[in-house]
Amino acid sequence: MKDSQKTLRDKKEKIETYLASLPRGEQDLLHDSMAYSLNGGGKRLRPALFLITAELYGDDGAKLMPFAAAIEMIHTYSLIHDDLPAMDNDAYRRGRLTNHKVYGEAQAILAGDGLLTEAFWLMASLKADYPAERVVSAIALAGDLAGIGGMVRGQTADVAAEGKALSLDELKAIHNDKTASLIRLSLMSAAILVGADAADIEKLSAYGLSLGLAFQIVDDILDHESTFEELGKPIGSDEEQGKTTYITLLGAEGARKAAREAAEAAMAAAAALSVEADVLVDLAESLLHRRK
Amino acid sequence: MKDSQKTLRDKKEKIETYLASLPRGEQDLLHDSMAYSLNGGGKRLRPALFLITAELYGDDGAKLMPFAAAIEMIHTYSLIHDDLPAMDNDAYRRGRLTNHKVYGEAQAILAGDGLLTEAFWLMASLKADYPAERVVSAIALAGDLAGIGGMVRGQTADVAAEGKALSLDELKAIHNDKTASLIRLSLMSAAILVGADAADIEKLSAYGLSLGLAFQIVDDILDHESTFEELGKPIGSDEEQGKTTYITLLGAEGARKAAREAAEAAMAAAAALSVEADVLVDLAESLLHRRK
Numbered sequence: 344m345k346d347s348q349k350t351l352r353d354k355k356e357k358i359e360t361y362l363a364s365l366p367r368g369e370q371d372l373l374h375d376s377m378a379y380s381l382n383g384g385g386k387r388l389r390p391a392l393f394l395i396t397a398e399l400y401g402d403d404g405a406k407l408m409p410f411a412a413a414i415e416m417i418h419t420y421s422l423i424h425d426d427l428p429a430m431d432n433d434a435y436r437r438g439r440l441t442n443h444k445v446y447g448e449a450q451a452i453l454a455g456d457g458l459l460t461e462a463f464w465l466m467a468s469l470k471a472d473y474p475a476e477r478v479v480s481a482i483a484l485a486g487d488l489a490g491i492g493g494m495v496r497g498q499t500a501d502v503a504a505e506g507k508a509l510s511l512d513e514l515k516a517i518h519n520d521k522t523a524s525l526i527r528l529s530l531m532s533a534a535i536l537v538g539a540d541a542a543d544i545e546k547l548s549a550y551g552l553s554l555g556l557a558f559q560i561v562d563d564i565l566d567h568e569s570t571f572e573e574l575g576k577p578i579g580s581d582e583e584q585g586k587t588t589y590i591t592l593l594g595a596e597g598a599r600k601a602a603r604e605a606a607e608a609a610m611a612a613a614a615a616l617s618v619e620a621d622v623l624v625d626l627a628e629s630l631l632h633r634r635k
Numbered sequence: 636m637k638d639s640q641k642t643l644r645d646k647k648e649k650i651e652t653y654l655a656s657l658p659r660g661e662q663d664l665l666h667d668s669m670a671y672s673l674n675g676g677g678k679r680l681r682p683a684l685f686l687i688t689a690e691l692y693g694d695d696g697a698k699l700m701p702f703a704a705a706i707e708m709i710h711t712y713s714l715i716h717d718d719l720p721a722m723d724n725d726a727y728r729r730g731r732l733t734n735h736k737v738y739g740e741a742q743a744i745l746a747g748d749g750l751l752t753e754a755f756w757l758m759a760s761l762k763a764d765y766p767a768e769r770v771v772s773a774i775a776l777a778g779d780l781a782g783i784g785g786m787v788r789g790q791t792a793d794v795a796a797e798g799k800a801l802s803l804d805e806l807k808a809i810h811n812d813k814t815a816s817l818i819r820l821s822l823m824s825a826a827i828l829v830g831a832d833a834a835d836i837e838k839l840s841a842y843g844l845s846l847g848l849a850f851q852i853v854d855d856i857l858d859h860e861s862t863f864e865e866l867g868k869p870i871g872s873d874e875e876q877g878k879t880t881y882i883t884l885l886g887a888e889g890a891r892k893a894a895r896e897a898a899e900a901a902m903a904a905a906a907a908l909s910v911e912a913d914v915l916v917d918l919a920e921s922l923l924h925r926r927k
Contacts, residue, residue: 368783373791377783424748429740448721449794452744456716457787459748463755464778467771475767479759482774486756491660491669495749499665502741 347626354391361408362415366461376446376454377461380419384437388558389529390415395626396533396547399618406472407536410481413462414529417489420458421498421525423451430502459489473536481532493524509587515556523555539617546612550623553609557630560602563588565634567595606631639918646683653700654707658753668738668746669753672711676729680850681821682707687918688825688839691910698764699828702773705754706821709781712750713790713817715743722794751781765828773824785816801879807848815847831909838904842915845901849922852894855880857926859887898923 359382366377390411394404404411426433426441427448433441443451466485469478487493497520504517530547539547567590589598606627613623651674658669682703686696696703718725718733719740725733735743758777761770779785789812796809822839831839859882881890898919905915 366783371788371791372795373783373788376791420748424744427741427744429744449719450791452716452719452721453787453791453794455748456712456751456790457783459751460778460782460787462778464775464782464784467775467778470768470771470775475771476762478771479762479767479774482771483756483759483762486752486754486759490752490756491658491665491749492756495745495752496663496665499663499668499742499745499749502745503664 347622347629350395350622351386351388351391351626354394355387357394357404357408358387358390358411358415361412365412365416366457372446372450373453373457376442376450377457379445380423380436380442380454381416381458383419383439385415385418387415389418389525392526392529392551392626393533395622396530397537399616399620399623400534400537400539402533402537407469407533409465409468410532410536413465413485414525414532416458416462416465417485417494418525420455420462421489421494423455423458425498427451469536474538477536477538481535484532484535485528488524488528493520493528497521497524504587506585507587509592511592514587514589514592518556518559519552522559523552526555526558527551543617546616550609550612550627553605553612554627554630557602557605557609557627560589560598560605561630561633563590564595564598564602566590602631639914639921642687642914643678643680643683643918646686647679649686649696649700650679650682650703650707653704657704657708658749664738664742665745665749668734668742669749671737672715672728672734672746673708673750675711675731677707677710679707681710681817684818684843684918685821685825687914688822689829691908691912691915692826692829692831694825694829699761699825701757701760702824702828705757705777706817706824708750708754708757709777709786710817712747712754713786715747715750717790719743761828766830769828769830773827776824776827777820780816780820785812785820789813789816796879798877799879801884803884806879806881806884810848810851811844814851815844818847818850819843835909838908842901842904842919845897845904846919846922849894849897849901849919852881852890852897853922853925855882856887856890856894858882894923 362381365381366374368374393411393414394407397404397407422436423442425431426436427443434444435441441451442454446454463482463485466482467478469481489495497517500513500517501521504513509517527548528551530551531544534544534547566588589601593601609627610624613620613627616623654673657673658666660666685703685706686699689696689699714728715734717723718728719735726736727733733743734746738746755774755777758774759770761773781787789809792805792809793813796805801809819840820843822843823836826836826839858880881893885893901919902916905912905919908915
């Protein structure tokens with residue numbers, strides 16, 4: 344069994360170094376407002392999954408960094424817009440002031456727009472090193488899963504669900520769209536770019552769906568149990584706002600069981616890949632033990 | 636001399652029909668909020684320029700419609716975000732309520748995010764009919780000109796300039812980024828997709844820069860002179876807000892002269908193309924006479 348935590352740390356380090364050089368261009372207000380959130384820490388789970396997947400197929404990721412960064416940019420833009428007063432109205436994210444608290448609402452909207460657009464520029468820049476067919480396919484997948492075929496659809500459902508009680512199926516659908524979509528994108532786009540076959544890409548999609556679900560359930564558990572210092576944001580805020588969570592639906596014990604089942608489904612999908620993927624198996628297992 | 640107005644009307648009709656089928660997927664809240672602004676009229680100048688340019692090189696545009704629609708989606712998202720309370724706080728656009736007045740701020744932000752992301756999905760969908768290398772190049776250009784290399788940069792400068800007096804150079808720089816970038820994208824991406832040579836692509840870039848400038852100056856003139864009924868939005872609002880415009884810098888007569896000079900520069904660039912482009916020449920000329 345590979346130690347996925349060490350692998351994640353290694354990838355995170357590479358990603359942090361690369362992200363620190365972004366975005367390109369002058370260090371003006373737009374640059375600073377984008378860089379503030381992009382370089383504000385975080386687990387870097389999505390780009391790490393992207394690089395780990397590429398490595399499964401023998402690609403060391405050196406020339407894939409723009410795409411890895413693009414995925415993190417999409418994730419970051421979604422957090423900036425999510426935190427806005429009109430949306431979740433959050434003042435803190437990862438223990439720091441949110442973008443609009445530092446740069447104002449107008450600039451935070453634009454920083455998000457800039458990150459989302461720049462993400463596609465970065466993806467397209469891979470044409471120098473990878474077959475254009477694969478690059479376009481990966482971009483198409485990003486346009487779908489980050490947008491109306493995934494993340495933005497989930498965000499819309501989440502906003503519409505505010506103050507309403509959700510069923511387990513409704514909650515899962517929102518999380519599949521909001522959280523699992525970008526995780527699936529990370530895994531699948533790497534496989535597309537390095538030329539993996541369609542069967543493996545499907546298995547990575549299934550892995551990402553289950554991993555995303557496990558991740559979100561663990562998030563709810565942590566929101567319920569952690570301290571501000573551990574998590575870097577206010578605790579129990581979801582429940583206080585009357586949001587349906589896996590805790591409110593299943594209770595703490597039921598949520599832990601559901602997280603384990605989702606992690607096991609992910610592990611099975613990873614084990615079925617045509618390549619050895621112990622690191623993905625271990626990662627799904629270790630997700631259950633994360634503290635933030 | 637070709638009648639560019641008839642050509643524009645023909646293209647607009649095709650575009651309207653195509654846009655009415657978008658976005659793909661279920662007719663849910665996200666779909667409706669995106670479609671509301673996408674199908675809210677407008678000149679469709681950008682996708683029309685895109686189709687006109689493709690036609691100069693012998694492409695009838697039938698399989699280019701997704702890309703034409705993508706450009707209009709980017710334009711539309713920028714208007715939705717621009718109209719938000721945190722930005723220009725506009726209640727009307729093209730004589731209709733703005734997106735956030737109908738769907739609320741949160742959904743308007745998401746409708747914009749959805750349109751921007753879907754635009755890249757649509758662009759990438761061209762891989763079925765055009766060489767992948769060209770499609771990726773066109774996407775890279777869109778990622779640059781719609782983002783930190785163009786439109787979003789201009790939007791940032793525009794917000795930052797609020798309440799400040801601008802020099803003519805500063806005002807031009809903002810308009811080049813805010814307005815001319817998408818016009819250049821429309822012309823250049825069509826040329827890239829149909830395989831035009833690099834020299835023509837550069838000339839189209841120059842044409843777009845001058846046309847965009849002329850367009851913006853005429854906008855300022857119309858904002859100064861028109862009625863609500865003609866324009867579909869409040870009149871003189873820029874000047875009332877203390878914004879620097881070509882009118883405040885050059886006066887009405889000076890602005891008309893500057894518009895003419897810009898249009899003539901555009902006409903010269905179009906005339907220098909390797910293909911007959913009378914329609915672009917006529918379009919630059921007729922821009923000076925538009926009433927809305």
